[in-house]
Amino acid sequence: xxxxxxxxxxDYVGETVKIKGWVRNYRKASSKLRFIILRDGxxxxxAVAFKPEMGQAKFEKTKQIxxxxxxxxxxxxxxxxxxxxVYEFQLIDLNIIGQSEDYPIGKKAHGADFLLSNRHLWIxxxxxxxxxxxxxxxxxxxxxxxxxxxxxxxDSPILTPNACExxxxxxxxxxxxxxxxxxxxxxxxxxxxxxxxxGRVYDFGxxxxxxxxxxxxxxxxxxxxxxEAAFVEHEENMQIQQELIRYVIRKVIANNKTxxxxxxxDIESLQKADNEFKIITYEQAISILQEKGSEIAYGDDFGxxxxxxxxxxxxxxxxxxxxxKEAKAFYxxxxxxxxxxxxxxxxxxxxxxxxxIGGSQREDDYELLKQRMQAENMPIEDYQWYLDVRKYGSVxxxxxxxxxxxxxxxxxxxxxxxxVIPFPRMINRIxx
Amino acid sequence: xxxxxxxxxxDYVGETVKIKGWVRNYRKASSKLRFIILRDGxxxxxAVAFKPEMGQAKFEKTKQIxxxxxxxxxxxxxxxxxxxxVYEFQLIDLNIIGQSEDYPIGKKAHGADFLLSNRHLWIxxxxxxxxxxxxxxxxxxxxxxxxxxxxxxxDSPILTPNACExxxxxxxxxxxxxxxxxxxxxxxxxxxxxxxxxGRVYDFGxxxxxxxxxxxxxxxxxxxxxxEAAFVEHEENMQIQQELIRYVIRKVIANNKTxxxxxxxDIESLQKADNEFKIITYEQAISILQEKGSEIAYGDDFGxxxxxxxxxxxxxxxxxxxxxKEAKAFYxxxxxxxxxxxxxxxxxxxxxxxxxIGGSQREDDYELLKQRMQAENMPIEDYQWYLDVRKYGSVxxxxxxxxxxxxxxxxxxxxxxxxVIPFPRMINRIxx
Numbered sequence: 001x002x003x004x005x006x007x008x009x010x011d012y013v014g015e016t017v018k019i020k021g022w023v024r025n026y027r028k029a030s031s032k033l034r035f036i037i038l039r040d041g042x043x044x045x046x047a048v049a050f051k052p053e054m055g056q057a058k059f060e061k062t063k064q065i066x067x068x069x070x071x072x073x074x075x076x077x078x079x080x081x082x083x084x085x086v087y088e089f090q091l092i093d094l095n096i097i098g099q100s101e102d103y104p105i106g107k108k109a110h111g112a113d114f115l116l117s118n119r120h121l122w123i124x125x126x127x128x129x130x131x132x133x134x135x136x137x138x139x140x141x142x143x144x145x146x147x148x149x150x151x152x153x154x155d156s157p158i159l160t161p162n163a164c165e166x167x168x169x170x171x172x173x174x175x176x177x178x179x180x181x182x183x184x185x186x187x188x189x190x191x192x193x194x195x196x197x198x199g200r201v202y203d204f205g206x207x208x209x210x211x212x213x214x215x216x217x218x219x220x221x222x223x224x225x226x227x228e229a230a231f232v233e234h235e236e237n238m239q240i241q242q243e244l245i246r247y248v249i250r251k252v253i254a255n256n257k258t259x260x261x262x263x264x265x266d267i268e269s270l271q272k273a274d275n276e277f278k279i280i281t282y283e284q285a286i287s288i289l290q291e292k293g294s295e296i297a298y299g300d301d302f303g304x305x306x307x308x309x310x311x312x313x314x315x316x317x318x319x320x321x322x323x324x325k326e327a328k329a330f331y332x333x334x335x336x337x338x339x340x341x342x343x344x345x346x347x348x349x350x351x352x353x354x355x356x357i358g359g360s361q362r363e364d365d366y367e368l369l370k371q372r373m374q375a376e377n378m379p380i381e382d383y384q385w386y387l388d389v390r391k392y393g394s395v396x397x398x399x400x401x402x403x404x405x406x407x408x409x410x411x412x413x414x415x416x417x418x419x420v421i422p423f424p425r426m427i428n429r430i431x432x
Numbered sequence: 433x434x435x436x437x438x439x440x441x442x443d444y445v446g447e448t449v450k451i452k453g454w455v456r457n458y459r460k461a462s463s464k465l466r467f468i469i470l471r472d473g474x475x476x477x478x479a480v481a482f483k484p485e486m487g488q489a490k491f492e493k494t495k496q497i498x499x500x501x502x503x504x505x506x507x508x509x510x511x512x513x514x515x516x517x518v519y520e521f522q523l524i525d526l527n528i529i530g531q532s533e534d535y536p537i538g539k540k541a542h543g544a545d546f547l548l549s550n551r552h553l554w555i556x557x558x559x560x561x562x563x564x565x566x567x568x569x570x571x572x573x574x575x576x577x578x579x580x581x582x583x584x585x586x587d588s589p590i591l592t593p594n595a596c597e598x599x600x601x602x603x604x605x606x607x608x609x610x611x612x613x614x615x616x617x618x619x620x621x622x623x624x625x626x627x628x629x630x631g632r633v634y635d636f637g638x639x640x641x642x643x644x645x646x647x648x649x650x651x652x653x654x655x656x657x658x659x660e661a662a663f664v665e666h667e668e669n670m671q672i673q674q675e676l677i678r679y680v681i682r683k684v685i686a687n688n689k690t691x692x693x694x695x696x697x698d699i700e701s702l703q704k705a706d707n708e709f710k711i712i713t714y715e716q717a718i719s720i721l722q723e724k725g726s727e728i729a730y731g732d733d734f735g736x737x738x739x740x741x742x743x744x745x746x747x748x749x750x751x752x753x754x755x756x757k758e759a760k761a762f763y764x765x766x767x768x769x770x771x772x773x774x775x776x777x778x779x780x781x782x783x784x785x786x787x788x789i790g791g792s793q794r795e796d797d798y799e800l801l802k803q804r805m806q807a808e809n810m811p812i813e814d815y816q817w818y819l820d821v822r823k824y825g826s827v828x829x830x831x832x833x834x835x836x837x838x839x840x841x842x843x844x845x846x847x848x849x850x851x852v853i854p855f856p857r858m859i860n861r862i863x864x
Contacts, residue, residue, distance in 0.1 A: 041632060098827055120818075123626070132629065152568045154854050183605070197473065230473065392500045393500040
């Protein structure tokens with residue numbers, strides 16, 4: 001007899017097959033009829049245990065199950081009598097593989113701390129499975145778009161000798177006789193030499209911020225995609241970002257119908273976001289915010305509140321470009337039309353999901369970059385490799401970074417970042 | 433005028449297009465004729481500068497280039513007069529974007545230390561580009577195979593509260609008020625709860641070993657794919673590994689013809705490896721080694737020498753299965769036919785490339801696993817989440833881990849691991 005995954009039972013209507021999985025839930029309808037929800041990672045199906053069909057002995061076995069028992073079930077696949085595209089499993093036999101006594105989740109509402117301490121069990125819940133499957137789609141949609149557009153994967157190192165952005169939020173690691181290493185906060189600087197080898201490159205790995213922030217938007221370990229492309233300037237950089245994000249939206253809608261429904265995600269909002277993105281300048285953004293009553297001043301960075309105000313009237317993501325140079329990193333190229341601005345843009349997601357991308361054209365002049373690094377008291381010798389990108393055949397180039405979890409939050413509609421990564425790490429949490 | 437990548441110029445034969453890239457090399461054939469090798473990450477092409485065609489002024493500009501200058505070149509694409517599938521670029525104009533003075537690599541042979549200190553420039557070399565492109569293919573071939581076979585990406589954490597294998601080779605990181613965290617050596621333990629959520633899962637990220645080994649096979653930071661599947665037992669586990677590796681071989685041969693040729697990789701050997709793999713037991717392996725004169729004793733682990741002896745007569749990879757329990761980790765399931773053996777297998781690559789996979793069926797009995805952990809003095813409380821996989825609906829399950837760099841070494845034929853990762857980290861090297 002064929003063993004099949006639940007996702008594939010639609011191809012076996014009328015046939016007798018075996019499925020293996022866990023008991024999500026069960027209920028007694030009558031003394032002769034029981035319903036058991038089985039899940040196996042690929043999907044869920046309602047198994048129908050009907051005593052006259054199964055016989056006394058086998059029907060009795062279905063009474064031994066408990067929440068999250070693992071089972072092997074033999075049955076006939078049928079079409080659900082009322083629901084479209086839904087199948088049922090008419091049980092012939094069921095055997096318990098592993099019992100599960102007093103499964104701790106699901107009988108009542110739990111607090112966040114309890115769920116996080118039991119994250120290894122919480123991930124069995126429907127919403128968590130849905131979130132993790134959307135994460136899978138988003139990860140590979142990003143890779144596919146990049147791979148199809150001439151980018152090569154170029155893994156930047158995690159153990160680095162120096163800090164990319166500041167030093168107060170770095171995790172420090174003793175490194176043999178070489179002193180300290182620091183866990184990478186972004187692979188961007190390493191991608192820049194990568195373009196001189198492969199033209200267009202990206203990394204996509206964990207990054208680390210030892211930030212003492214305890215919000216629904218912060219993790220100490222999260223996943224970041226950094227992309228960098230030779231001969232791409234500011235405008236084209238935003239164009240690539242837009243195409244990529246719109247590609248991700250379409251992939252999620254196409255691949256995760258079940259998961260979006262489980263999460264009650266408003267798909268229409270996602271579809272509407274798949275249109276030409278808005279571009280406003282930082283200066284315009286400040287005016288808009290001030291008109292809306294915000295007390296922000298020119299030169300300030302945006303907080304969550306400002307990001308939400310800027311996008312509340314927009315169905316599509318909004319680029320905020322041309323920031324004052326003081327507000328952004330040393331490596332951004334200056335706007336040729338105004339030396340006080342940089343050719344950088346942040347992309348803000350609609351529906352109050354905030355920043356999902358930061359990007360910019362990079363400074364490609366050796367002397368200008370060196371001066372800026374000196375002005376920031378950076379140890380030039382340690383960054384000579386970075387400066388060398390401008391010394392040996394410098395080219396105009398741009399790049400951007402996507403925070404995977406923030407993008408998954410937007411796609412899935414999940415407000416807390418801790419639910420879109422398998423094992424979240426926060427300042428007060430490293431278990432399990 | 434259209435700007436095209438060098439890889440795509442074959443589609444523009446007879447047309448005038450612009451390409452942007454770097455000068456790989458150049459030579460003067462006569463006072464009227466110069467050849468310039470241009471590269472842009474996507475490929476390389478020979479540009480032909482012929483004075484009567486270009487005119488005096490533009491021809492003079494081609495004399496200003498140097499090694500690794502970046503340029504914009506306008507020209508007409510032609511078919512190489514002698515070589516098949518090779519194209520040339522008949523220059524019309526050429527402008528330097530970024531000069532490159534005294535490019536330090538390439539004029540003479542360099543030592544490993546010099547090249548590693550200039551890794552950011554070394555990656556521009558042909559062999560390094562080829563290796564990194566093969567790495568890209570291998571990475572995504574692994575993902576594709578898994579995605580098509582029901583596995584979900586499930587990123588395991590890097591910052592972990594405890595050690596997966598031993599503690600002497602761990603990097604330790606101070607973690608806020610929670611004491612120390614350790615950089616993950618393998619995501620396997622975290623994947624096991626993952627199967628109870630998604631059925632089949634894998635991670636694919638950096639792992640860290642603070643090993644004081646300084647060999648051509650060791651990095652302190654490398655990339656590992658760990659896969660784990662519910663309801664998969666030992667034999668099927670090896671079957672999945674075999675299919676995956678054979679899929680990778682076919683993808684590399686199909687996608688990286690140019691790179692394999694550049695590296696003078698013997699493709700026939702790779703093709704021959706794409707056949708049914710051999711399986712021998714550990715006991716058989718010991719006999720073979722002893723017959724070959726090795727002084728290995730039953731119970732010993734294999735070193736590089738033994739791995740090479742075991743595969744020297746084999747065109748295909750060799751599984752060595754059923755190891756003595758003392759030689760392997762606590763979580764491996766015992767062989768029901770012999771309690772002293774575990775249902776684990778290492779996969780050894782041919783052509784002296786050594787171990788590329790380690791895998792096993794996992795112990796799924798709560799009490800047996802707990803006893804073994806206690807016997808190894810592991811802090812049970814810290815691993816309760818891991819034990820819980822067996823407490824709530826335990827299932828037979830298996831998994832395996834592939835070292836990305838070792839697989840790329842075999843595919844590319846590169847003997848030193850430092851050349852198959854963008855920025856290698858070793859005990860004496862963390863720059864650049």
